[in-house]
Amino acid sequence: MxxxxxxxxxxxxxxxxxxxxxxxxxxxxxxxxxxxxxxxxxNLAWMQRFAEAHGARLAPHGKTTMTPALFRRQLEAGAWGITLATAPQCRAAFAHGVRRLLMANQLVGQANMAMVAELIAAGAEFYCVVDGVENVRQLGRFFAERGLKLAVLIELGVSGGRCGCRDAAQVEALVAAIAEQPALRLVGIEGYEGMIAGGDEIAAVRAYGERLVETVRMLHASGVLKSEAPIVTASGSKWFDLIAEAFDKAELREHYTPVLRPGCYxxxxxxxxxxxxxxxxxxxxxxxxxxxxxxxxxxxxxxxxxxxxxxxxxxxxxxxxxxxxxxxxxxxxxxxxxxxxxxxxxxxxxxxxxxxxxxxxxxxxxxxxxxxxxxxxxxxxxxxxxxxxxxxxxxxxxxxxxxxxxxxxx
The missing domain is CATH 2.40.37.20 (D-serine dehydratase-like domain)
Structure with missing residues (x-):
């Protein structure tokens, strides 16, 4: 001090x-x-207990605090990893001992890709999301040139929301594009329900949670996911209980990795x-x-x-x-x-x-x-x-x- x-x-x-x-x-x-x-x-103990009670892992969103001492306490309390939003945030977290990094965002730009390549080469367990074919091609070329594998999750979006695939056809196109890139490993599905608004929001969030689960099940059954326990992840700080409900299924507990990502808690x-x-x-x-x-x-x-x-x-x-x-x-x-x-x-x-x-x-x-x-x-x-x-x-x-x-x- x-x-x-x-x-x-x-x-x-x-x-x-x-x-x-x-x-x-x-x-x-x-x-x-x-x-x-x-x-x-x-709060650290309460949210960890909540996640575990629903058979989910907790990867708190680190962008809330960007405070390494709090990252350490979250991990010591039982968190599966730390979620970040940008490549520099991931680098900062890794420099302070965080080894499992979930970047709930698209990895865009060669300078940012280079940061992530350095983290993976240094031993980081890194995940990011994709929602477009062109980004998939850019990532595939970049990481292939460096002899590295990049684990990606397909992001599911909502109409009028932020990023993410809007429909099944976009998901299918993305799956095909990822399959053409040997440097990429498709390991699950990611989403963010915080942009859902208007009408019956509770019903809409519940439906979105079910959509995430159904999509990861479908992809797993088709054999395109390159993970023994595919990831399905969502949850900000407002609707975490509804996403936990969607994830709280015996099948997911046994064969998948459900991950909640609240940060403000x-x-x-x-x-x-x-x-x-x-x-x-x-x-x-x-x-x-x-x-x-x-x-x-x-x-x-x-x-x-x-x-x-x-x-x-x-x-x-x-x-x-x-x-x-x-x-x-x-x-x-x-x-x-x-x-x-x-x-x-x-x-x-x-x-x-x-x-x-x-x-x-x-x-x-x-x-x-x-x-x-x-x-x-x-x-x-x-x-x-x-x-x-x-x-x-x-x-x-x-x-x-x-x-x-x-x-x-x-």
């Missing part, structure tokens, strides 16, 4: 460093992005995925426990320029603001009530009205009684867009003592 003596010695801007002491409220340069240890540990959030968790619980009232928010950003009250308005010393550079503005959670009245400064006060009724690069506008009661120098903890809606603003996040215990500094690799 960096201290005041060496923070920024290489010219970097290291926000959220421990400057004086490991006490978050008084010894850390705020704003700081903070992960609470207790809910983090709970590791720290969860305070609105978007909190609402999704409520929906999961409503669909499965027997489900024990739930995910808990673990990520917050702590910042000082910077100015009180007029009644009912507080300016907070953080902004778009420090916290995600889509699809919702930062959510005020707790006030720590270090200055306004120093005797009780470390005791949090619930301010979730307060409202963020505007965010700039380095400032948040907070609508507060005129009798709020806060002071410049007080600290407010904010939650987020969708954690991905907060992680990528930080070189490091601080892991804290229940007493807000900093236990570790977790570096990111964005």
């Amino acid at each position: 960096k201290t005041a003596a060496n923070a920024g010695a290489d010219g970097r801007i290291d926000k959220g460093t421990v400057e004086l002491r490991p006490d978050l409220l008084s010894g850390v340069s705020l704003p700081a992005a903070v992960i609470h240890e207790a809910p983090l540990a709970h 590791v720290v969860h959030d305070h609105k978007l995925y909190a609402g999704a968790m409520d929906d999961v619980k409503a669909r499965h009232p027997q489900l024990q426990g739930e995910l808990q928010p673990a990520l917050e950003v702590f910042a000082h009250v910077q100015s009180l320029p007029e009644p009912g308005l507080a300016i907070i010393a953080m902004g778009k550079r420090d916290i995600g603001h889509e699809p919702d503005l930062p959510l005020p959670l707790w006030l720590y009245p270090l200055v306004s009530h120093p005797a009780a400064g470390s005791t949090p006060i619930d301010v979730s009724a307060w409202r963020t009205t505007h965010i700039m690069d380095q400032h948040v506008f907070l609508d507060i009661p005129q009798d709020a009684g806060i002071a410049v120098g007080d600290v407010i903890a904010f939650g987020t809606s969708h954690p991905c867009l907060t992680f990528d603003k930080w070189r490091q996040l601080l892991l804290v215990d229940e007493a807000l003592e900093v236990q570790d500094s977790l570096a990111t690799c964005f």
